[in-house]
Amino acid sequence: MRLLKIIYRNTLRHWLRTSLTVLGLAIAVVAFIVIRTTIDAWYAQSEAASPDRLITRHAVSLTFFLPLAYENRIQDVEGVKAVSHATWFGGVYVEPKNFFANFAIDHTKYLDLYPEFVLEPAERDAFMQERNAAIVGRNLADRFGWQVGDRITLTGTIFPGDWELVIRGIYTGAKENTDESTMMFRWDYIDERLRREVPARAGYVGTFVVQVDDPQEAAVVSEKIDALFQNSLAETKTETEEAFNLSFVAMAGSIVLGLKAISILVIGIFMLVLGNTMAMTARERVSEYAVMKTLGFRPLHIVGLIFGESLFIAALGGALGIALSFPLGGLVKTMLSNFFPVYTIAFWTVVFAGLIAFVVGLLAAVFPTVKAVRTSIVDGLRIID
Amino acid sequence: MAEPIVELQSVYKSYYRGQLEIPVLYNINLTFTEGQFVALMGPSGSGKTTLLNLIAGIDRPSDGRLVVAGQDISRLSEGDMARWRANHIGFIFQFYNLMPVLNAFENVELPLLLTRLSRSERRRQVETALGIVGLGDRMGHYPNQLSGGQEQRVAIARAIVTDPTLLLADEPTGDLDRHSADSIMDLLSRLNNEFGKTIIMVTHDPRAAEAARTVQHLEKGELVSS
Numbered sequence: 095m096r097l098l099k100i101i102y103r104n105t106l107r108h109w110l111r112t113s114l115t116v117l118g119l120a121i122a123v124v125a126f127i128v129i130r131t132t133i134d135a136w137y138a139q140s141e142a143a144s145p146d147r148l149i150t151r152h153a154v155s156l157t158f159f160l161p162l163a164y165e166n167r168i169q170d171v172e173g174v175k176a177v178s179h180a181t182w183f184g185g186v187y188v189e190p191k192n193f194f195a196n197f198a199i200d201h202t203k204y205l206d207l208y209p210e211f212v213l214e215p216a217e218r219d220a221f222m223q224e225r226n227a228a229i230v231g232r233n234l235a236d237r238f239g240w241q242v243g244d245r246i247t248l249t250g251t252i253f254p255g256d257w258e259l260v261i262r263g264i265y266t267g268a269k270e271n272t273d274e275s276t277m278m279f280r281w282d283y284i285d286e287r288l289r290r291e292v293p294a295r296a297g298y299v300g301t302f303v304v305q306v307d308d309p310q311e312a313a314v315v316s317e318k319i320d321a322l323f324q325n326s327l328a329e330t331k332t333e334t335e336e337a338f339n340l341s342f343v344a345m346a347g348s349i350v351l352g353l354k355a356i357s358i359l360v361i362g363i364f365m366l367v368l369g370n371t372m373a374m375t376a377r378e379r380v381s382e383y384a385v386m387k388t389l390g391f392r393p394l395h396i397v398g399l400i401f402g403e404s405l406f407i408a409a410l411g412g413a414l415g416i417a418l419s420f421p422l423g424g425l426v427k428t429m430l431s432n433f434f435p436v437y438t439i440a441f442w443t444v445v446f447a448g449l450i451a452f453v454v455g456l457l458a459a460v461f462p463t464v465k466a467v468r469t470s471i472v473d474g475l476r477i478i479d
Numbered sequence: 480m481a482e483p484i485v486e487l488q489s490v491y492k493s494y495y496r497g498q499l500e501i502p503v504l505y506n507i508n509l510t511f512t513e514g515q516f517v518a519l520m521g522p523s524g525s526g527k528t529t530l531l532n533l534i535a536g537i538d539r540p541s542d543g544r545l546v547v548a549g550q551d552i553s554r555l556s557e558g559d560m561a562r563w564r565a566n567h568i569g570f571i572f573q574f575y576n577l578m579p580v581l582n583a584f585e586n587v588e589l590p591l592l593l594t595r596l597s598r599s600e601r602r603r604q605v606e607t608a609l610g611i612v613g614l615g616d617r618m619g620h621y622p623n624q625l626s627g628g629q630e631q632r633v634a635i636a637r638a639i640v641t642d643p644t645l646l647l648a649d650e651p652t653g654d655l656d657r658h659s660a661d662s663i664m665d666l667l668s669r670l671n672n673e674f675g676k677t678i679i680m681v682t683h684d685p686r687a688a689e690a691a692r693t694v695q696h697l698e699k700g701e702l703v704s705s
């Protein structure tokens with residue numbers, strides 16, 4: 095179209111206003127992408143789950159423990175391939191703000207059920223041999239500068255006392271969304287000391303991890319397991335690992351909802367910023383549009399001019415925002431790495447942000463266009479600037 | 480006999496301000512022929528601009544018949560009217576009304592963007608038009624780099640570049656100093672004499688009216704013979 099030059103020059107006419115508008119749009123786009131990515135990161139933990147794994151826990155609450163003796167009975171349930179266990183330890187490293195997830199696990203089988211935690215065979219052997227050995231994720235090791243052989247002390251919150259551990263392995267994730275910021279050590283190390291100091295608490299675990307033969311049968315197997323312990327002192331609740339993880343997300347549901355609301359609000363701000371600029375622009379150019387109409391340009395040409403300018407500014411803001419969201423997302427990733435092991439800007443989030451910029455660009459042009467087209471030439475010319 | 484190029488029969492025009500009808504032009508009957516240079520004079524508010532706008536096809540009469548360049552324009556649709564204007568009308572405004580983001584060349588080229596002319600044909604016509612108004616050496620200047628008189632010359636070049644049937648000017652010297660005004664009037668006279676352009680010009684300025692060969696007076700919306 096031959097009017098492209100006019101669109102381009104009109105856009106740059108008030109360069110300060112255009113720059114501020116583009117910057118405002120870019121900030122809105124960055125905010126949108128970062129918020130969406132944070133929500134994704136929240137869910138990523140549950141998406142990393144394997145469909146053939148079930149989690150069995152105490153029916154009342156996660157804070158209650160289950161007798162280790164359940165393990166053999168679960169193993170005997172039809173459709174169960176393997177059983178292991180993990181217990182949320184809640185240990186603090188030096189001070190509470192150093193938070194990271196740490197579990198006491200069944201060192202004999204747990205890692206077989208989690209092939210996504212990749213460990214050197216030698217490191218795995220070391221973990222098997224030493225009772226107070228621990229393995230940590232790559233991210234976590236980097237965060238504290240830990241190396242194999244380092245000795246660290248966790249202060250127990252659920253299990254009182256200081257617990258000496260020695261790092262014998264650093265695992266990496268097999269998949270992109272594998273959590274690399276967890277610490278695992280041996281349950282038998284904890285249990286042995288409990289047996290001496292608080293015998294009543296010995297022999298209990300937090301959750302059982304159950305591997306099923308056929309993911310299709312997950313629901314059936316879950317029911318069978320829970321039926322097994324019905325009316326016992328510690329009834330169980332079994333669900334897929336994904337559902338189990340999602341229940342944590344649900345606990346933070348209101349936060350996620352808040353974030354979603356903000357992300358929509360951000361789109362509204364985008365809309366207002368651009369709408370305001372376009373309204374100002376169109377008001378200033380009433381007489382120019384009247385002149386163009388006098389020369390024989392038709393409403394469609396005016397529509398093209400205003401939509402073109404609006405879309406151009408929206409595209410600049412959208413592109414700048416998307417470009418900025420990667421370094422900024424990287425910054426957020428490092429800042430929140432304790433909470434979100436996986437923090438990646440999804441392709442679709444970017445596409446979505448681009449699409450929003452496009453749609454808002456269209457919407458912002460509607461009102462000024464209707465006004466410009468409806469204003470008669472005579473009225474447009476009577477306005478002297 | 481020269482061809483009649485503008486014919487108004489019993490043209491009546493009123494505006495509405497809310498419910499209130501404000502009559503502006505009463506029972507206008509007039510004929511202009513090809514090659515005429517007409518000055519429309521009259522006191523402020525007498526309806527000169529309104530009459531010119533009707534002839535230009537940018538406003539519509541409330542009643543009566545309006546035949547311009549052989550077309551009964553009171554009956555055209557908006558789209559046809561726009562196309563008709565592009566073909567037949569060159570309009571010159573009091574305040575030049577150039578596009579500030581376009582330079583002189585591009586401003587003059589603007590109406591040609593609606594034609595099928597190739598880029599090189601457009602260039603040739605723009606250069607010719609700017610040459611006629613004496614601004615061949617200012618093609619790259621933007622409106623804010625030109626004097627008022629020069630801006631009005633560019634506006635005249637824009638009005639003649641499509642070689643329209645009719646040139647209409649609403650107080651073309653109203654915003655200019657004496658010297659610039661005189662040279663604009665010389666230019667319009669030349670367009671009429673040398674190029675045979677039919678010109679209808681609204682003006683307050685008696686000296687400008689001298690350049691025209693016919694003067695029509697409007698008073699309170701009615702033509703008065705002089």
Ligand SMILES: Nc1ncnc2c1ncn2[C@@H]1O[C@H](COP(=O)(O)OP(=O)(O)OP(=O)(O)O)[C@@H](O)[C@H]1O
Nearest residue numbers: 472494495501503522523524525526527528529530
């Ligand atoms: N769009 C409009 N709406 C309402 N009234 C209008 C409109 N256009 C013109 N008028 C009225 O019509 C009358 C004639 O206006 P017009 O602009 O034609 O006068 P004019 O002779 O050109 O005056 P001037 O010499 O001041 O330019 C005026 O009273 C004006 O207020």
Ligand SMILES: [Mg+2]
Nearest residue numbers: 527528529649
């Ligand atoms: Mg007037």
